[in-house]
Amino acid sequence: MHESILGTAERIRRLEVQGARNVAIAAIKAVEEAARESKAKRKENLLHELSEAKEVLFVSRATEPLMRNAIRYVIHAVESSDKKTVSELVTVVSQVTEQFLERLERSKEKIAAVGSKRILNHSRVLTHCHSSTVTNMLRKAKLDGKSFEVVCTESRPVFQGRITAKEMLDAGIKTTLIVDSAVRHFMNEVDFVVVGADAITSEGNVINKIGTSMVALAAKEARTPFYVASELLKFDPATIHGDYERIEERSPNEVWADPPHGLIIRNPAFDVTRREFIHGIICEEGIISPHSINELMNRKHPWIFEAT
Ligand code: RUB
Numbered sequence: 001m002h003e004s005i006l007g008t009a010e011r012i013r014r015l016e017v018q019g020a021r022n023v024a025i026a027a028i029k030a031v032e033e034a035a036r037e038s039k040a041k042r043k044e045n046l047l048h049e050l051s052e053a054k055e056v057l058f059v060s061r062a063t064e065p066l067m068r069n070a071i072r073y074v075i076h077a078v079e080s081s082d083k084k085t086v087s088e089l090v091t092v093v094s095q096v097t098e099q100f101l102e103r104l105e106r107s108k109e110k111i112a113a114v115g116s117k118r119i120l121n122h123s124r125v126l127t128h129c130h131s132s133t134v135t136n137m138l139r140k141a142k143l144d145g146k147s148f149e150v151v152c153t154e155s156r157p158v159f160q161g162r163i164t165a166k167e168m169l170d171a172g173i174k175t176t177l178i179v180d181s182a183v184r185h186f187m188n189e190v191d192f193v194v195v196g197a198d199a200i201t202s203e204g205n206v207i208n209k210i211g212t213s214m215v216a217l218a219a220k221e222a223r224t225p226f227y228v229a230s231e232l233l234k235f236d237p238a239t240i241h242g243d244y245e246r247i248e249e250r251s252p253n254e255v256w257a258d259p260p261h262g263l264i265i266r267n268p269a270f271d272v273t274r275r276e277f278i279h280g281i282i283c284e285e286g287i288i289s290p291h292s293i294n295e296l297m298n299r300k301h302p303w304i305f306e307a308t
Pocket of ligand 1: 017019020022129131134195198209269
């Protein structure tokens with residue numbers, strides 16, 4: 001197995017690379033690098049190597065359909081290519097990787113442009129965890145001249161909220177950090193909630209950092225609009241066939257490094273926010289209702305339903 005695959009999988013598992021977009025970008029780049037340095041002599045050998053890389057990367061984090069879709073996109077392109085030689089097929093891998101990365105970048109900018117308009121002047125925006133899609137959108141709103149504050153949660157157990165807080169401060173945005181359990185306390189002082197997504201199911205439910213569904217619950221009770229900023233490709237096609245999105249459960253040591261003997265510690269990384277709590281998904285197609293996700297995926301990314 002190529003070092004880029006093993007090393008990237010390890011960095012993803014250890015959260016040195018975090019957030020669904022960054023995970024997908026690191027994974028697809030690793031696959032491209034491994035393909036470029038492949039010693040395979042025939043198409044089936046290259047496909048076998050790609051399939052092994054897929055197995056290793058898929059299990060590095062269980063709840064990352066954007067990463068899975070990125071790798072499927074590359075493999076699907078090789079499988080359906082009429083090119084015969086390995087060197088031609090490696091060129092296909094490089095081309096589709098570049099296409100995929102460009103598309104992700106364009107989506108991020110489109111989401112930022114759309115979402116920025118929802119941020120009202122003199123408002124307060126709450127976010128949870130660290131989503132590069134959300135922080136990019138908030139930076140765009142600031143560049144568009146909006147005056148607003150950000151409230152971000154710590155996001156226990158590993159404090160990704162601190163990454164958000166630093167990025168917001170660097171962007172010159174007034175920022176307040178709160179502990180996760182203070183969300184309800186501050187919800188009435190907030191005008192808008194926006195979070196990222198790791199996965200979107202066929203029912204339009206969203207999976208994001210643990211605690212997101214409690215934030216959504218508090219937002220609903222306080223009648224504060226709750227939005228999700230996400231690329232459509234975080235959709236998990238397996239959910240249409242009845243599979244549940246798997247929720248990654250991480251090491252108890254993240255919660256308590258030196259716990260008393262016999263204590264049970266549970267540490268799920270993500271939870272499910274049901275669609276009825278979500279005002280809209282801010283995606284590259286604009287603001288959509290979670291209900292319309294299947295129809296949109298069928299129209300925009302039909303390949304996703306064929307790729308395995
Ligand atoms: C990060 C998280 C983010 C989503 C979206 O969790 O839940 O909200 O991944 O991020 P973790 P992005 O830190 O455990 O990876 O918008 O950057 O894709």
